[in-house]
Structure formats: C-alpha cells, structure tokens
Amino acid sequence: MDDRSGRAQGASLTKPEGAAEGTSAPRWNVLVIGKGGREHALAWKLKQSPHLGRLFCAPGNAGTADEGAINVAIAPLDKDRLARLCLKEQIDLVVIGPEEPLAAGLADHLRSKGIRVFGPSAAAAQIEASKVFAKELMRHAYVPTAEFQVFDHPEPARVYIETRDYPVVVKADGLAAGKGVIVCRDAAEAVRAVRRIMTEEEFGAAAGRRIVVEKKLEGEELSVLAIVSGRTLVMLPACQDHKAAFDGDQGPNTGGMGAYCPAPRATPELMRDIERQIFIPTIHALKRGHRSFQGVLYAGLMLTSQGPRVLEFNCRFGDPETQPLMMRLQSDLLPLLYAAAEGELSQWPETIRFDPRPAVCVVLCSGGYPGKYETGKVIHGVAEAEALPDVKVFHAGTRRDEQGRLVTDGGRVLGVTALGQDLREARERAYEAVRRIHFPGMHYRTDIGLKALSVPG
Structure with missing residues (x-):
C-alpha cells in the first residue's frame, strides 16, 4: 500500500522567541x-x-x-x-x-x-481517561463500535451479565495502564471481572467506579493514529499491536508486547473509510462539546465482517506503535508537532514521507510482567544488537546503576525495532537482534508480525 500520509496544506513555521535573525531555520x-x-x-x-x-x-x-x-x-x-x-x-x-x-x-x-x-x-483526554465518556461520545456521533451498557454498581452489572450472549468484554472506566480490559467467555468469568474491577479495585479505586460491559467483537485488530489540531488531521500509517503477554494472543493483557507497521490489511480504501467514518466524526464531536482535540488521537480498531469498529481511543502516541512508526518516518517530526501545537496544521505544506520498508518492534520484558517483577537486572548485548543493519533498540524500563551499567527499571524493558525489505525480513532482523540481548528473567513473544505474513499482497 501507499502509506504516504494525508496532507493538510501549507503551514508557516513561526520563528520561536529569541531565534537569531538571519538564520536559515528556526531552532x-x-x-x-x-x-x-x-x-x-x-x-x-x-x-x-x-x-x-x-x-x-x-x-x-x-x-x-x-x-x-x-x-x-x-x-x-x-x-x-x-x-x-x-x-x-x-x-x-x-x-x-x-x-x-x-x-x-x-x-x-x-x-x-x-x-x-x-x-x-x-477535557479532550477524557476520550482515553474514561471509557464511559468515549463510548457515549461514539454513540452520539454515530461512530461504529460494539453495543454496550454502563454500570456504576456491581449488582445491576451481575444481573445484566446473566442475560448476555458470550463472549463479552468488561472494561474499567478509568486509566489502568492498558490492563483494565477483561475478555470473558461465560457469565462466571464476567462476574469475576466485575468483582476484580469494582469490589477488589484491582486497577485502582478511580478506574473501577464505573464499568462498561460490551459485546466482544471478532476480527483482526488494527491501530490507527492521526495527528490532530481542532478539525484538521493528518493520518499516519496503520500498525498492529500485540497486547496479550504470550504467543498466540494468550495470557493477560499488557501495555503492548510488540507491533509492526504498516499493517497489510489497511488498504488505501480502508484507511479512507476509517478517516471518514471514525476520525472525522470523532474530532468534530469533541469540538462541538468544547473539547477541541490537539495532539495524537489513536483508534484501536477491530476489522469485523461489518467493517471497522472502535475498541478504544487513546489520547497520545501508542507504545509500542510509536517505535516502528518513528523507525519508518522520513519527514522531520519537529515542525509537524510544532504546527499542530500552534493550530497551524491546516496549513501543513507537504505529504508526510515514510520509508516504504516495513518495521517490526519486539518488546523485551522483565520476568513476571505484567504481574510482579524485579528490577536492577544487568542488561547485556544492546550494542551488539544495534550493530546489525537497520536495527534500533529503544529503551523503555532502563537506567544506569551506580557502576554505570545498563539495568532494568520497569516491566517493559526494551523495544527491539528493525526495518526490512518486506515484513518477513524485518521480522527476522528484529529477532536476530533480540537473540543478542539478554538479562535475567527476560521474556518476549516470538510471534510478533507472524499473522501478517499470511495476508495476501
């Protein structure tokens, strides 16, 4: 696919305060x-x-x-x-x-x-901070999403759950670091999910005050990001994230175990539909509600047999989608973000350019993540991995200890990212780099991008 992103015509780059006169480029x-x-x-x-x-x-x-x-x-x-x-x-x-x-x-x-x-x-960030707000905004703006009900007390939720066809998804309303979404195969699992969120407050008291119970959508997931300033947006190439902790999309949800870009299913026709049916009505609804959006709007989508449906919105760059996006981006990021911040995105002068080669990011995690894990483990092999062509290792949970050694400092530790002539080569190069890195307890998924290799063309 041609994923040169949508342009938003011609922005003047305002010279920052204190910039020297006569310089060729503002700093x-x-x-x-x-x-x-x-x-x-x-x-x-x-x-x-x-x-x-x-x-x-x-x-x-x-x-x-x-x-x-x-x-x-x-x-x-x-x-x-x-x-x-x-x-x-x-x-x-x-x-x-x-x-x-x-x-x-x-x-x-x-x-x-x-x-x-x-x-x-x-106010605009509520589109991520409150799943209830996001779902109700979608309902009013006719943005396609799963049917849902909202509850602020566990007992009515339990009664409703008994009447549902399964599977369903139970979501904590507030922020939960990507982990407050529980897929339930039967009523017993759904009741447990309600208890975990609302009674036990597993994801925090604020996150669990309300829940959304929605029909589980079937299909393939897609992450689409756009840079937005008011009513103007610039679409970025579609990515696919891998949320589950283990191969084959098994295990608990995490903040993201890897991603690739572009996603082969995101044809130019589909991207136009996503822009027209999802992004434009959403940003217009936000503006009408006096919540004009400026920043990155991220739509987590399910490609169903009826078309794309919104699973969730985020109000910022995705992680790990940003890693392959930045690896492929050839245009200068800074003036684009500056123009959006200035409200001048509608005057942006050029199509954003991306490397035609795909990129794959594999996230290396601490032992135990997304549950309890230890930090301070010495990391070896990053320089050796980055010595490979077209490989960049992005740090996430890292720091230098008192001896200057690189050590783990979080659940997601590194994002090993590689370009390749095609997705297969990018994947092979990323995993070749992964094999050069080690720290005690390190774990990662071995199937990042594998699903896309079966997609024609």
Missing part, C-alpha cells in the same frame, strides 16, 4: 515528558531535526540520555516543577508522551503559563 528547545519506549523513539526522531535546539526529557531513561537528551528527574505529574523547568530553559515545545499527565491536566497547566504544548487538554 526550538523541546521537552519530552515520559520515560518509556515511546518517549525514547520520539526523542530519537526529534534529535534528527535541523530545527532542534536543546532536547530535554523528564524523566527520560538510559536510552534518551544516550541520544544526547538532558534527562531531568521530574515526574510527569509534577506540574509546577515542569512549568518552572520550561520557563527556566526557554522550552519552545513540550511533547507529552503518557496518558496519565494528559488526563491530569498537564497540558492545560503548561498552556496557562504561556508554554506551547503538543498534547490534548484534560
């Missing part, structure tokens, strides 16, 4: 918020921009430091310290990676201080 100081693989991939791509001045990450990880970013030990939810950092370092653009600070209003707080931000307001 912007940028702060990336977050510490995962997504943030390393964004920092890596931003570092390539001729428009970049200084690059900061808060808090960043060992990989962002290796890119030359200045890591600053400030938590993504510490709004006041982040605002002071921006003012002190003359930050021209803040790029917010994770959903939690967006939902907590970090973008609003920074904008109130006159700081330019790429990322939605707390």
Whole structure:
C-alpha cells in the first residue's frame, strides 16, 4: 500500500522567541515528558531535526540520555516543577508522551503559563481517561463500535451479565495502564471481572467506579493514529499491536508486547473509510462539546465482517506503535508537532514521507510482567544488537546503576525495532537482534508480525 500520509496544506513555521535573525531555520528547545519506549523513539526522531535546539526529557531513561537528551528527574505529574523547568530553559515545545499527565491536566497547566504544548487538554483526554465518556461520545456521533451498557454498581452489572450472549468484554472506566480490559467467555468469568474491577479495585479505586460491559467483537485488530489540531488531521500509517503477554494472543493483557507497521490489511480504501467514518466524526464531536482535540488521537480498531469498529481511543502516541512508526518516518517530526501545537496544521505544506520498508518492534520484558517483577537486572548485548543493519533498540524500563551499567527499571524493558525489505525480513532482523540481548528473567513473544505474513499482497 501507499502509506504516504494525508496532507493538510501549507503551514508557516513561526520563528520561536529569541531565534537569531538571519538564520536559515528556526531552532526550538523541546521537552519530552515520559520515560518509556515511546518517549525514547520520539526523542530519537526529534534529535534528527535541523530545527532542534536543546532536547530535554523528564524523566527520560538510559536510552534518551544516550541520544544526547538532558534527562531531568521530574515526574510527569509534577506540574509546577515542569512549568518552572520550561520557563527556566526557554522550552519552545513540550511533547507529552503518557496518558496519565494528559488526563491530569498537564497540558492545560503548561498552556496557562504561556508554554506551547503538543498534547490534548484534560477535557479532550477524557476520550482515553474514561471509557464511559468515549463510548457515549461514539454513540452520539454515530461512530461504529460494539453495543454496550454502563454500570456504576456491581449488582445491576451481575444481573445484566446473566442475560448476555458470550463472549463479552468488561472494561474499567478509568486509566489502568492498558490492563483494565477483561475478555470473558461465560457469565462466571464476567462476574469475576466485575468483582476484580469494582469490589477488589484491582486497577485502582478511580478506574473501577464505573464499568462498561460490551459485546466482544471478532476480527483482526488494527491501530490507527492521526495527528490532530481542532478539525484538521493528518493520518499516519496503520500498525498492529500485540497486547496479550504470550504467543498466540494468550495470557493477560499488557501495555503492548510488540507491533509492526504498516499493517497489510489497511488498504488505501480502508484507511479512507476509517478517516471518514471514525476520525472525522470523532474530532468534530469533541469540538462541538468544547473539547477541541490537539495532539495524537489513536483508534484501536477491530476489522469485523461489518467493517471497522472502535475498541478504544487513546489520547497520545501508542507504545509500542510509536517505535516502528518513528523507525519508518522520513519527514522531520519537529515542525509537524510544532504546527499542530500552534493550530497551524491546516496549513501543513507537504505529504508526510515514510520509508516504504516495513518495521517490526519486539518488546523485551522483565520476568513476571505484567504481574510482579524485579528490577536492577544487568542488561547485556544492546550494542551488539544495534550493530546489525537497520536495527534500533529503544529503551523503555532502563537506567544506569551506580557502576554505570545498563539495568532494568520497569516491566517493559526494551523495544527491539528493525526495518526490512518486506515484513518477513524485518521480522527476522528484529529477532536476530533480540537473540543478542539478554538479562535475567527476560521474556518476549516470538510471534510478533507472524499473522501478517499470511495476508495476501
């Protein structure tokens, strides 16, 4: 497929405050918020921009430091310290990676201080922060999704569950790090899911106050992201994520075990349908509700026999979808994000260019993830993996210990990403790189991208 993304015509690049007169390109100081693989991939791509001045990450990880970013030990939810950092370092653009600070209003707080931000307001971020809000918005905007019911007490939910055809999906309303979605094959499993979410508060008290019970959709999943500014959007190539912990889509849901891009099923015709039927009515509905969206809108879709249906929306770059997207992106990311933050995306002058070669990302995890795991395990072989052609290892849960050694510092540790002439070669190259890396307890899926190899053309 031709996945040069949709253009949104001609943006002027506003010169940042303090830029030297007569310089050929404006230079912007940028702060990336977050510490995962997504943030390393964004920092890596931003570092390539001729428009970049200084690059900061808060808090960043060992990989962002290796890119030359200045890591600053400030938590993504510490709004006041982040605002002071921006003012002190003359930050021209803040790029917010994770959903939690967006939902907590970090973008609003920074904008109130006159700081330019790429990322939605707390009101617009409700499209991810509340599954109830997202489902009701889709219902009112006629966006195709699964039939559903909302409950704020476990007993009515249990009564409803007894009347359903199975399987169903029970979802915690609030943020749950990608883990608050439980597929249930029968009523007993659904009752247990309600208890876990609402009574035991497994995903947090706030996340479990309300639940969505919906019909389980059948088909193939697809992740589609768009850069949005108000009523203007630029579609990005479709990816496929792998949420389940183990091969064959078995085991509990995780934050994402790997992804590939582009997804062969995302034909140009399908992408036009997704833009027209899903993205455009959604961003218009947000704007009508005084929640104008600015940032990345991510649609997790199921390709059913009746057409694409929305499983969920996210309000930010996906992780791990960002890793193969950035690996393939050939255009300069920085002025695109800057134009969106300035409200000038409708004037964007060029089609976004992507490497025609596909990319595959395999996530290496700590032993026990997505359950309990230990950190501080020494990681070996990253340099050897990156010595392979067209391979980049994006850091997620990593840090340097007191001896300067690279050690694990999270559940998802590394995203080994490779380009290839076709998906098969990209996959083989990624797994060849994976075999060069090891740390105690390391586990990963061995079937990332395998399903796509059976798709014709």
